[in-house]
Amino acid sequence: MGTNTTIAAARRQRTPSRDRAKPYYRWYVPYLFLIPGLVLYLLWTVYPLFYQLYISFFDWKIIPGQESTFVGFANYQTAFADKTFWLAMSNTVTYAIITVIGQMIAGFAVAVLVNRVLVGRRFFRTVYYLPVVTSWVVVSFLFIYLFSPGNSGLINYILTQIGVIKEPISWMANSSTAWVAIYSLGIWKGLGWSMVIFLAALQGIPAELYEAAAIDGTNEWQRLLHITMPLIRRTILFVFVALMIGGFQVFLSVLLITGGGPLHRTEVALTYMFDRSFGQLKFGYGAALSYILAVVIVVVSVTQTRLFGRRGQDVEY
């Protein structure tokens, strides 16, 4: 989540206005503060980014003694012709769209209600946020258990009791029901995050605006649509972009819940990359897949910000 919260934020970073007329310290002092962090950063993120490009041009052998051979763009060509990779990409996009819409609607609704409630605002905020602080490994196992096959699975039990289904479902046995478990985990776990951000934005809206609108005889819905939504549109955009980027990186939940199965039907981009590289030891191919995904994510986030940002400015309130 950390890196997701950054792009819109980065755009708004104000440039420092303070110009130092004369430096207090010798010229090398800032570098002393900079270098330890910079070295670590260059070694473990900047260098790997380029190293990965290099690896992706090889039939990379991880086992000592075996020779890696240069294959040019062959890994990329294989990827574009790989049906499972396309399925994984389309699964990733579907996951992102469904869970982002789910999280935004639910998160926004809860935020509006928490903002309106008279007692227990802090309590509600804390409780709705709890799934966010619980680790992915733990909640993935938890959802496998909740979606257990047979009568004793909690979800099956509840659904049969209220009459939605007649027979217990083997959720993980086929892809469409396995997705139900994966989507609901994504929405359930992420809801609190967007709720907290929406809530902070809602609390920044001056109450006078609503009072004035109420005097003018508007109803709750009109105020929500014509005051709240336009005023926090930049926050809505930020949450949307951040969640989309996060959605494209869906990984651990799928890895642990279905492992991409049955028969690669629930594979997403990262689980497929992981399977090809760490499972099949095709690290060159995995590197190419990683690169394609990284490019997709960067392109998506840049376009989204540009597109929605411009449209937002056209509206005058």
Place this chain on the structure above:
Amino acid sequence: MLDTTRSQQRLFNVVIFLVLCLGVIVAVAPLMYMVSTAFKGASFVQEYPPRFIPETLTLENFQTAFSSRNFGRAFLNSALVAIATSVMVTALASTMAYAFARFEFRGKRILYAGLLTMLMIPGVVLLIPQFILAKNLGLMNSLPGLVLVYSAGPLAFDTFLLRGFFESLPSELEESAIIDGASPFTVFWRVLMPLAAPAISTVAIFSFLGAWDEYVMALNFLTDETLRTLPIAIANFRGQHSTNWGLVFAGSLTAVVPTVLLFVFFQRYFIQGITTGAVRG
């Protein structure tokens, strides 16, 4: 007329409260079910009908977990790795942020722009080169190696976050310390850091949690059983064929309780970390 709107308003508030309580059940029920399963005996885990409150409470799962090979060790490993990562990230991000916030130097703008650009690349797509690099540097199967990789991940974002915070602080105190002849390190450590405590706490907590919960790198970087971290140990409780869920959730609870406590007590810093930069629109 006024009375009806007032009683309508009161009804409306009650409805909001009830709807939120309903939502709370959805948010918390899965977690409560995990807690209850952790305290159930093995024969009750697949019982029908499923029960939220176990008939008999038992600590058997926790005893099995902690008496199993290396679970206690895994807890310790995770604690060490997470604390070391937290200290490392906090130290490196704050020194970098100090340089960017308070100094002018050659290459400043391009370095910072580079840092921000890298923020767009999700860390998880670097898994393969980081793995191969660690292998080449002989850092496989080493907890300090893991700490190095974990620390590099959040560095750019935390530098960005701290720079913003440092620049929001008045520089008069630092300037008077400088006039009094304080060294740059003294100014940083004695003057700036205490003032920046809230932002520093945010960074420390988030980097701790990131390392505490990390699974995939730990899975591939560590093969030696005695070096495994908590998420790996929990995953190992999930057998290949039949799973003892009570045991899995006893292990899970051991990992989750510290993070929940951290969240409940330091909520302010969580909210600050999440909303920084997000809400200004």
